[in-house]
Amino acid sequence: MTDHRALAQWIAGYRRAWESNAPADILALFTEEAEYRTEPYSDPWTGHTEILAEWLSAADEPGETSFEWTTLVRDDQVAVVEATTVYALGPRYRNLWVIRLAPDGRASAFTEWWMEEPGEA
Template identity: 55%
Template sequence: MDDRRLTDWMEGYVRAWNSNDPADIQALFTEDAVYLTEPYAEPWQGRNAIVRGWLEIKDEPGQTTFRWEPLAVEGDLHLVQGRTEYRIDPPRSYRNLWAIRLDGDGRCFEFTEWWMKEPLPE
């Protein structure tokens, strides 16, 4: 499965995650994008709200490593599976499933994330 738009977008997402630069975050999303952070929570609606929400719960640069792989692409919908590892005390890891809808310019207009915390090793 080779979708350059997805690869470019994911590289931009990881760059924004590590920089927390509002311009990097804004570049990922359309003006009217919707970002769903967890079930039953109010989504962030619009590029400015996404930047605000992102920065309110930001991770510090260098705090995480993230690996991902595409699961499926159907039209504008891209499903991605990921694993996030936090280098904090105690370390923790998450499994991620993302549904990303990209427009023709490679910007996201709808992003939904699900994450599951892995148990700590005994």
């Protein structure tokens, strides 16, 4: 069930993994056969081995970002989250996440859309 508390715990875990890049933190987010898409039409990273390798190949440095989020839609099977990511020395991104949580609170599927906000005129 994708209740608010389960979703908030998952996102807190995602931020913890984002900041630590620790394999245990990353793998704790996903079921063993989860699919992670970095864009809606991209081929997914499938399973723990591929998710971990791809995550670490694109890892941000700890403390590099701030992050705020809000739930747009949530039901028993899926949550849609809108977020803003701000890089300390770089751009701001708007994010849209679709998260399917398994009964144990890990994601079985995760898809993200991220768009850089236009610069000031």
